[in-house]
Amino acid sequence: MRPRLKNPSNRLLLFLALFSILIFILAEGTREHKQAPYWDLKIRASDRAQRAQEAIKSRIAEMGIPIDYENDPNGTGLIGEQYTLVTTDRGELRSKLLSTNPNFAAVLIMMFKECGLTRGDLIAVGLTGSFPGVNIALYSACEEMGIAPVVITSVGASNWGANHPDYSWLDMEKTLYGNNIITRHSIAASLGGGTDNGRGLSVQGRTLLLENIKKNNVELIFSGNLENILESRGSLRSNIERRMEIYNKHSKGREYAAYVNIGGGLASLGSSQNGRLIPSGVNYDLQRRNFPARGVVNLMAEKNIPIIHLLRLPEIAAEYGLPADIIPRPAVGEDPIFFRDEYSISSTLIFTVILIVVVWSAIRIDVKYYVKKQTKILFSPRRSDDPEM
Numbered sequence: 001m002r003p004r005l006k007n008p009s010n011r012l013l014l015f016l017a018l019f020s021i022l023i024f025i026l027a028e029g030t031r032e033h034k035q036a037p038y039w040d041l042k043i044r045a046s047d048r049a050q051r052a053q054e055a056i057k058s059r060i061a062e063m064g065i066p067i068d069y070e071n072d073p074n075g076t077g078l079i080g081e082q083y084t085l086v087t088t089d090r091g092e093l094r095s096k097l098l099s100t101n102p103n104f105a106a107v108l109i110m111m112f113k114e115c116g117l118t119r120g121d122l123i124a125v126g127l128t129g130s131f132p133g134v135n136i137a138l139y140s141a142c143e144e145m146g147i148a149p150v151v152i153t154s155v156g157a158s159n160w161g162a163n164h165p166d167y168s169w170l171d172m173e174k175t176l177y178g179n180n181i182i183t184r185h186s187i188a189a190s191l192g193g194g195t196d197n198g199r200g201l202s203v204q205g206r207t208l209l210l211e212n213i214k215k216n217n218v219e220l221i222f223s224g225n226l227e228n229i230l231e232s233r234g235s236l237r238s239n240i241e242r243r244m245e246i247y248n249k250h251s252k253g254r255e256y257a258a259y260v261n262i263g264g265g266l267a268s269l270g271s272s273q274n275g276r277l278i279p280s281g282v283n284y285d286l287q288r289r290n291f292p293a294r295g296v297v298n299l300m301a302e303k304n305i306p307i308i309h310l311l312r313l314p315e316i317a318a319e320y321g322l323p324a325d326i327i328p329r330p331a332v333g334e335d336p337i338f339f340r341d342e343y344s345i346s347s348t349l350i351f352t353v354i355l356i357v358v359v360w361s362a363i364r365i366d367v368k369y370y371v372k373k374q375t376k377i378l379f380s381p382r383r384s385d386d387p388e389m
Contacts, residue, residue, distance in 0.1 A: 223242070
């Protein structure tokens with residue numbers, strides 16, 4: 001068939017365009033706003049996280065610790081100070097604010113489900129005082145799913161974390177445990193910071209953290225000289241090895257179903273570069289990659305278990321449907337992670353078939369018209385004055 005000598009009828013094109021829009025509107029009308037998978041679990045976990053935050057806020061008020069409403073606009077009490085004697089590293093205020101969303105517990109539910117975790121599973125956890133909100137989310141998700149976490153903490157915290165000298169993350173755990181909000185807590189703790197032995201902190205800061213660990217009756221991981229911390233001589237490698245020994249001891253022969261890292265603890269990650277290189281969220285193949293150093297994350301990955309990495313919170317919030325702005329304070333169950341839009345598959349298929357039939361019929365009519373017109377041109381009736389007649 002030769003190229004078309006004339007464009008299709010404008011009326012035909014307009015009809016097809018309007019009909020296609022009508023079909024789209026009808027299909028869009030079948031959309032329903034439904035509860036996302038594991039809605040009940042997410043709601044319960046997020047509600048527990050909110051109760052945990054309220055318990056910590058009440059304890060802070062009892063202790064007379066002021067809340068800086070400029071940097072903690074929702075008054076959660078989970079945002080610490082910029083600098084204190086136990087501040088180990090730089091931290092981003094935006095990430096700390098995101099971590100105060102109680103619906104982060106729903107994100108942990110999704111990650112646990114993605115890893116295939118079920119009730120009774122055992123997981124290893126390495127966390128810091130930098131993100132108390134995410135730590136709370138982890139415990140809340142574990143409680144609701146019946147998962148047993150074996151937790152080792154780096155007590156030091158970056159800017160805006162649990163860095164108040166009189167109320168560390170271990171103290172927050174004690175508050176939650178005492179209020180029956182969580183049934184497990186850290187089994188061991190290190191100072192954190194460089195070398196995981198408090199490098200970067202003053203002697204006074206290291207002393208405060210050592211006393212805090214002792215006060216909370218938690219096993220100390222410290223490879224330096226406790227008799228004279230000025231002669232620390234501790235090493236990151238020793239602390240990593242000690243962590244693995246503790247994890248192995250407390251597993252009692254069972255295999256861990258996952259390893260969760262929260263924050264930028266060097267013993268957990270191996271190096272600060274690893275924290276940036278490891279993708280946020282659930283990872284299955286870290287053992288196949290080369291990293292500048294090897295921490296607990298790498299050693300656990302070699303056991304072929306999923307690794308959950310929670311450090312760059314804006315990335316995680318965007319991926320799982322949490323708002324980038326936490327003012328006003330997000331309400332439990334209202335973030336997009338709790339809902340999804342579904343379309344009627346049967347209706348959409350019917351509308352699609354109708355559209356295909358109409359478009360095909362229009363094309364067929366147009367082609368018939370084109371062929372008929374070309375036939376008339378090629379085989380037009382001869383006139384009486386045709387010289388060949």
